[in-house]
Amino acid sequence: MSITIKDVAKKAGVAPSTVSRVISDSSTISEETKKKVRKVMDELGYHLNLNARILVQKSSQTIGIVMKNSTSASLLNPVFPEFLNGISDYCSKQDFSICLTSGASEEEIFQDTVKIVRGKKVDGMIVMYSKKDDKVVPYLLESGIPFVVIGKPAYETNRIMYVDNDNVLAAKEATDYLLSLGHKRIGFISGDPRFEVSKSRFNGYRESLNENNIDMKGGYVKNFLIDQSEQGKQVVRELMSLPVPPTALLVTDDSHALFVLLVLREMKLKVPEDVSVLAFNNTVMSKLASPPLTSVNIQTYHLGNEAARGLIDLIKHPDMVKKSVIIPTTIEERESCLAYTEKNEPD
Template identity: 65%
Template structure:
């Protein structure tokens, strides 16, 4: 016979309504009581009947996740699983499930989002990117569903919640780090320029080189998106410039890994010939050869805070929309050396 809320309440010596408030994580119940009731729920093997709860509350207890690219492509980059891990941790704590878009193209991802919202499959949405000419965010705004963006919105930010790093400042500090090692010929390799994070990091890079009175030509600015063939082409172009860069700022560990591989094939050594600083501090940066100096953007925390924001908004639609900025730190490893130790 299934364990009920009344059974848990009787065992805990509290009212059934108290057990219900513990399940919904009500702030009106003390942490001591929550711990006691949750322990009894666990000991008794009580499981919340989500189907019944959905019917009563008209709630799915599910958060939709709109991916930046197709799920298969995104999962190749360790950044996304780390963000999803943070989202999952908070959702588990709040008894929410997650539902991912599975489309392979931008249009399919958008249609997945429409089905989630109009089919009432989710209570809220986390959009894992911010991009110009995006159809998803305007649709969510029009529908009035709670949502949060990971990344600084390219739309009016006071009308939506977002969680992000200060990518401009992080890129400026990363470039300053390279310049302080004595490098003056510095290349920049960004991801898809349509995404706000790429533009913010490029702006931070430019700010640093301007403040240090360095000249960076257009030949030193490249972009590619998680594609080995494109990465090979970008590396070839940089190596054949009139004055080859002695250092690179790469905006994603995954792309940096591709660059590192392309350099090795050409017998270009890191950091002896070219220094590299990258972003995201994923497992790739730690396990590559050499280990990559990388900007730790705290991917797990980005996901955790985004889930926290959207669930708070679901529970209190009248709350003031907010932005959360996650701090970054440069994790120094072996891919950077002083310019006078770099063979040109």
């Protein structure tokens, strides 16, 4: 015989309606009462009949996640599992499941997003990126489904809820850090420049140089796609083979920074003795790199957690004001940066 809400209410000494509100994590119920009711639920072995709940509420109790790249590429990027961990932790507490988009190209990911939304498989979507000329966000706006973007939207920010870092400030502080070590020739390497995060971090780099009256050399600014290794090798070699090469490199994510370390090693250049490297995202890769990377901690878990929190709030309260959440960043100092000396200054 299955345990019902009435059984839980009787043993806990509360009304069945109170048990229902505890299950939905209502703010009208005290934490003390919630703990008492949940303890009784555990003791009796009460489990939600999710299928019945979905039919009654006309809700899938599922959140869709639109990935930046194909499934295989996303899972190889160490920042994605950290985002996913933050999202899934909050969803689990709210009895929501997650559903990932699939597809090997931007168009396939978009078509899968359309299929998920039209099939009413999810109650809302989290878009893991922000990019100009993207088809996903305009479609979600048009469809009316609740969604949250991780990253500052490229447009219509007043209509879109988003969670982000202040990437301009973070890159400015990272560049200021390299300047404080005596570096004046600082190169900048990013991934796909179409993404807003790349643009914002470049703007912060440029802002720091301008404020310190340092000319930004065009040849010092490069980008390459992480899955195009030959292009990446060429970019790093061109940069470090300049007549006056940079003494420090600001790289916009740990994955690109690890690749840069590999090419520098092939060129017989030592980090940080010959060139300092400062990265972003502070993933586990930054700690395991050789040498360990100084990296900007963007608090990936909290970005994902806040995105899930905001979306579920929006699902439960569709008329709420769209808000943005900015997560602070810090620089985690490790061994890839060193104070500049003039020993390698060209004659």
